[in-house]
Amino acid sequence: MKAENSLLEIIKEYFKRNAGILIGLIAICIIVTLNSDKFLTQDNIMNVLRQISANMYLASSMLMILIAGGIDLSVGSLIALTGVVAGTLVANGVPVPVALILCLLGGALCGAVNGAILSTTTLPPFIVTLSMMNILRGATYVFTGGATVRIDDRNFINVGTGYFTIIPLPVIYMFIVILIVFLVLNKTKLGRHIYAIGGNQKAAQFSGISVRKVRMFVYVFSGIMAALAGIVTSARNYSGNPVAGNGAEMDAIAACVVGGASMAGGYGYIGGTLIGALIIGLVNNGLNLMRIDSYWQIIFKGVIILVAVYIDYFKNLKKNKTN
Amino acid sequence: MFRINGINKRKKKGQAKLLPFINGKEGYFLAQEALLLKMDHIHKKFPGVYALNDAKLELRAGEVHALLGENGAGKSTLMKILGGIYEKNEGDIYIEGKKADIKSVEDARAAGISIIHQELVLVPYLTVAENIFLGREAQKNGFLDSRKMIQDTQAALDDFGLKLNPNSLIADLNIAQQQMVEIVKAISFNAKIIVMDEPTSSLSDTEVEGLFKSIRKLTARGIGIIYISHRMGELDEIADRVTVMRDGMYVDTKVVKETPGDELIRLMVGRELTxxxxxxxxxxxxxxxxxxxxxxxxxxxxxxxxxxxxxxxxxxxxxxxxxxxxxxxxxxxxxxxxxxxxxxxxxxxxxxxxxxxxxIGLVPEDRRDEGIFPDMPTKFNVTLKVLDDFIRIIRVNGRKEAEIFDKCVNDLAVKVASGKTPIRNLSGGNQQKAILGSWLAANPxxxxxxxxxxxxxxxxxxxxxxxxxxxxxxxxxxxxxxxxxxxxxxxxxxxxxxxxxxxxxxxxxxxxxxxxxxxxxxxx
CATH class of the missing domain: 3.40.50.300 (P-loop containing nucleotide triphosphate hydrolases)
Incomplete structure (x- = not known):
């Protein structure tokens, strides 16, 4: 076995690749710990993980799309649509497991529409998914008349609020999603194909890779993840809210970009994305604990994204100069 | 040396073009006087690499001077120093006998140097005239003076004998025509030295003829051309002298007509290619x-x-x-x-x-566009066509993958530091061998x-x-x-x-x- 495949090498590589953001993450932890004794408690750590879980579902699928050279802006609207549809289904006596499956299938269908358009035409993904974002958000308002759909079903609510031992269920889902995406990107043919079409689409075609199938997969997966986020969000809020998930697509993209993914495609790692989501989550949590006005969180989020891409820019500049 | 300044401007057209063809002692001195460019003892270090080690180049007015060398010999580094893209660590550049201090692309342009890159840098959805005047648009009362730009462009095209419409979009022109636009653009900047980097690499034979005609028109005006090409056959036809470089060093300068092709190859490679x-x-x-x-x-x-x-x-x-x-x-x-x-x-x-x-396997025509995944590791590039050989659903057999890669590297003598090196860091020849190897792995x-x-x-x-x-x-x-x-x-x-x-x-x-x-x- 070659050295580069050993676990130690993989861990080393991980630290080397993510050194910048890891230092940032640790710095944030230290600052918050010094300012609040509540930060390093089990409750709070679980709380942070739960808060970032919905963003991580979206960011995981967004990462694959970004690597493949696309973008999906429609996921935020899909969260709201899924939430209100789920609430309505459950309120009308549809059994919870059936409702969940229908929601996930619905998400897959919306993703498939994006995927179908983007794999059969050369329309830009930004525009296509921007249109889908508006269509789905509008459909949500039309469906509910703008009202919130209340959810009382204990079984459904449990999906978003339950625990497995001490770990909240959404966090469990998050780790499952991360594992799936890690395996797909690193251990499957599909993963190599995703990196290939983002790296050079023409060369991928010349290598016999079906760009259509790969595109279809990443967008369908994105739809499913948005539906999952919609289910969890509505269950936690006891309601399907038509304004839910507003701007969620941007948080997902931010987590990917802070985690080192390239908006130009071909580059990105799930380990980095997780750190990206953690940094954004911790800043929000830390500012809360330090009793800083929540409006400031938005400014901090912006600054962090800017700093992360700025560091990345200089890293690339140095890399290109030495070559 | 002081007499040299501006000698070309005062000379009548046509006189300058005679210079490279004059032989004998008198001609030699004449040619010396008309030295358009002298790059002397140029050194350039990159972190870990000595890219140029005492390189030199002399260009006479009205001469086509070929620059030969294998990839990595330092040709493009030398030209990037001339063009103000890189700064030299040591050495001097003289233009028409005057020491020139080239620190930026603007400095180079002001000194009359124009580089026509292998990949053309025209804006596709602007017209010929708009491209030629890009960055120095003619204005009247604060608005663009399109009429003047079109007229001037037309005049420049006519002057050069080109049947092109100043209003055509660059995207609608073929590569040969785009190259002509680049040349006209260079002249419109009053370039005295034009560097052409592999200008014929994507031209057909008739288009190459057209290009050569244009080059002869340029030399007739006393413009000096530095011509980089891997096609040895062309040199006989177009170049007067040739400077050979190897491993960042100056090897020799020869008169093309007096030097057989295999001698040039020997100078380039540094060994006999039997x-x-x-x-x-x-x-x-x-x-x-x-x-x-x-x-x-x-x-x-x-x-x-x-x-x-x-x-x-x-x-x-x-x-x-x-x-x-x-x-x-x-x-x-x-x-x-x-x-x-x-x-x-x-x-x-x-x-x-x-x-x-x-x-069946197909190694595509355009390596950079269709062949490689530039930012991906070389190993990724080499093994992409045979993923079935080492990936089973979610199990990657790293040993098998390494074997496929090693076989390619050994069989085809691909020079690469490790499988993780992004393929764009390899030289063109090594990239091509790696891509060839990626197809051979599939046993076509x-x-x-x-x-x-x-x-x-x-x-x-x-x-x-x-x-x-x-x-x-x-x-x-x-x-x-x-x-x-x-x-x-x-x-x-x-x-x-x-x-x-x-x-x-x-x-x-x-x-x-x-x-x-x-x-x-x-x-x-």
């Missing part, structure tokens, strides 16, 4: 691939047969439909009608992946090579020829599309010539000549 073209003809009569009446994009009833173990060359002008036909056979383009039969099996209409599985029975040695230095070219010959000996059938006629003539068993999408003739290597091929290439 067999530049390696070829044992040992094809059998067994038909591996049969193409019948294939019609599609730029393919018009194409018919040919490919024998086991042969190299079938495809010659023709740019746009003759050779690449399109190959891409149709490979399932990348839809065929309208016709048959493609591989080992007795009809394969036309199958998707590319199926055609690959049946044993038919290998289509589209311009296999484009942008590859002589050493690597010779290695690629040897690899091709060995493959043919092992029974692999090769289709080689190439615009390099000597390559086609020396490497092919038979040569198919295409024109306007049709095969206009198939010549045996024993009867083929450059003239016969050109006759068939302009068949209609």
């Amino acid at each position: 067999n530049y073209y390696t070829r044992d003809y040992n094809s059998s009569k067994e038909i591996v691939l049969k193409v019948e009446n294939l019609c599609g994009d730029n393919s018009d009833h194409v018919n040919f047969e490919l024998h086991k173990g042969e190299i079938l060359g495809f010659a023709g002008l740019i746009g003759a439909g050779r690449s399109e036909t190959m891409e149709t056979i490979f399932g990348l383009r839809k065929a309208v009608s016709g048959k493609v039969v591989l080992n007795g099996q009809e394969i036309q209409g199958l998707p590319t992946i199926e055609i690959m599985k049946k044993g 029975s038919v290998l289509i090579l589209d311009e296999p040695t484009r942008g590859v230095d002589v050493g690597a070219k010779s290695e690629i020829y040897t690899i091709m010959n060995n493959l043919a000996k092992e029974g692999v059938s090769i289709i080689m599309v190439s615009s390099d006629l000597p390559e086609v003539l020396n490497m092919s068993d038979r040569i198919a010539v295409m024109c306007n999408g049709a095969v206009t003739g198939i010549l045996d290597h024993t009867e083929a000549t450059q003239t016969k091929i050109m006759e068939k290439a302009v068949h209609y």
Whole structure:
């Protein structure tokens, strides 16, 4: 076995690749710990993980799309649509497991529409998914008349609020999603194909890779993840809210970009994305604990994204100069 | 030295052009006086690499001075220093005898230096006139003065004898025309020194003629041309003198007419290249691939047969439909009608992946655009076509993957630090070998090579020829599309010539000549 495949090498590589953001993450932890004794408690750590879980579902699928050279802006609207549809289904006596499956299938269908358009035409993904974002958000308002759909079903609510031992269920889902995406990107043919079409689409075609199938997969997966986020969000809020998930697509993209993914495609790692989501989550949590006005969180989020891409820019500049 | 300043400006046109042709002692001194550019003792260090170590170059007015060297010899670094893109660590640059301090692209432009890059840098959706005036647009009352820009452009085009419309979009012009626009743009900046980096790499033979005509017009005006090309054949025709570089160092400067081609190659490579073209003809009569009446994009009833173990060359002008036909056979383009039969099996209409599985491989024409995944590790690039060999659902057999990569690196002598090195860091020749290796890993029975040695230095070219010959000996059938006629003539068993999408003739290597091929290439 070659050295580069050993676990130690993989861990080393991980630290080397993510050194910048890891230092940032640790710095944030230290600052918050010094300012609040509540930060390093089990409750709070679980709380942070739960808060970032919905963003991580979206960011995981967004990462694959970004690597493949696309973008999906429609996921935020899909969260709201899924939430209100789920609430309505459950309120009308549809059994919870059936409702969940229908929601996930619905998400897959919306993703498939994006995927179908983007794999059969050369329309830009930004525009296509921007249109889908508006269509789905509008459909949500039309469906509910703008009202919130209340959810009382204990079984459904449990999906978003339950625990497995001490770990909240959404966090469990998050780790499952991360594992799936890690395996797909690193251990499957599909993963190599995703990196290939983002790296050079023409060369991928010349290598016999079906760009259509790969595109279809990443967008369908994105739809499913948005539906999952919609289910969890509505269950936690006891309601399907038509304004839910507003701007969620941007948080997902931010987590990917802070985690080192390239908006130009071909580059990105799930380990980095997780750190990206953690940094954004911790800043929000830390500012809360330090009793800083929540409006400031938005400014901090912006600054962090800017700093992360700025560091990345200089890293690339140095890399290109030495070559 | 002080007399040299501005000598060209005061000279009448036509006088300057005589200079490079004057021989003898007097001529020598004359030429010395007209030294347009002198780059002396240039050193350039990059972190860990000594890119230029005492490089020098002298350019006379009205001279075409070729710059030769393998990839990595330092040619482009030297030109980037001249163009103000890199700063030198040591050494001096004199322009018309005056020491020039070139620190930026603007400095270089002000000093009369213009570089025409291999990849053209015109804006596609602006017109010819808008491109020529880009960054220094004519204005009247604070608005663009389009009329003046168009008139001036027209005048410049006419002056140069070019039949181009100043209002045409760059995107609508072919590469040769775009190159002409670059040249006119350079002149409009009053360039005295024009650097051309592989200007003929994507031109057909007739277009090359057109380019050479333009170059002669430039030299007649006393402009000095630094000409970088891997095509040795062209130098005889266009270049007056040649400077050879190797490993960042100056090797020698020669008069082209007095120096045989193999001596230049020896100077470049630093060793004797005994067999530049390696070829044992040992094809059998067994038909591996049969193409019948294939019609599609730029393919018009194409018919040919490919024998086991042969190299079938495809010659023709740019746009003759050779690449399109190959891409149709490979399932990348839809065929309208016709048959493609591989080992007795009809394969036309199958998707590319199926055609690959049946044993055809295609190394595309444009390496950077269609061949490599530039930012991905070399190992990723090499193993991408044979993922099935080492990935089972979610299990990657790293040892097998490393074996495939090592085999490619060893068999084809690819120079790469490690499998993790992004492939863009490799030289053109090594990239090409890696891409070739990625196809060989799939054990194809038919290998289509589209311009296999484009942008590859002589050493690597010779290695690629040897690899091709060995493959043919092992029974692999090769289709080689190439615009390099000597390559086609020396490497092919038979040569198919295409024109306007049709095969206009198939010549045996024993009867083929450059003239016969050109006759068939302009068949209609």
